[in-house]
Amino acid sequence: MKKSERHALIETLIQENVVKTQEELLALLKEKGVNATQATISRDIRELKLVKTADLTGQVRFLQFQEEIEESNTQTTHLEQLTQDVVTKVDRVQFMTILHTVANNAPILAAAIDEITMKEKICTLAGFDIVTVISPDEASAIILEDFFKKNLD
Template sequence: MIVRRVNVNKETRQSILKKVISENNIENQSELIKCLEKENVRTTQSTISRDMRELNIIKSHNSSGRSYYRILDDYTSTEKKLTDEERLKNVIRETGVSLVQIEFINVLTVLPGNGQLLGVLIDSFRQSFSEIVACVAGDDTILILSKSKEDAEIVNDYFKQFVPEKK
């Protein structure tokens, strides 16, 4: 049997992506791309990454500690489009683990698999937040760089209101 893969428009692709994420516990993008292929959707990893950012798809963990993708509070089902700052706050609230200031650097730790998404959101947000010079994001750690210790304190004060407090 030959399965024909079809390039679909963005709206259709994102709709199928949301359906696949909602119905399956998908652990990585390779697995996600395979699931999309089963739905006759051909796409690239970079397109999936962009779609995941736009749809507020994050990595979460179940009770056994396994990670999987999910749609963050299903904000995409509303008509309201979130700003980058609102998306940033929501993702930090959902995935934030800790925030530590070291001189002119803030180290934000998040649940594994969410660092890159937050890095992109911080990069978008820093256009209007002059105390952030740059950020470097890994899998679960983001370094937020400032020009001075004082600027880093402003950044720390802003971000710590969204990082859940340890009990």
């Protein structure tokens, strides 16, 4: 079994079962026909960012660490607010999204965009009142254009 398949199975198992120990996880994997070593499971747990914590019922179990998602949501909310405050116009040229800002606000906006990990962005370039967001392809640029235009209204 490939590592990615094992990771997907582990995620499913911890969502569907109360898994309190690595031994329990190993046993569940074995039931599914996957033979893995303790070292492999330890590495998988670390890579999947699984932590032991109390669930909604108070039982201690393995769950996926959510800080990264919550942090990303907070940063996105900050970017939405900043867009409303400083962006005056949004244009797109092929794979680039051009954000026109209030004077001297482009560097602040570019920094906020750079803080967020998103597959639609390769990098930003900031001037005095314009931020250019370079995307890997035109489809990604369209997604960014829609995001920024939505937050202008």
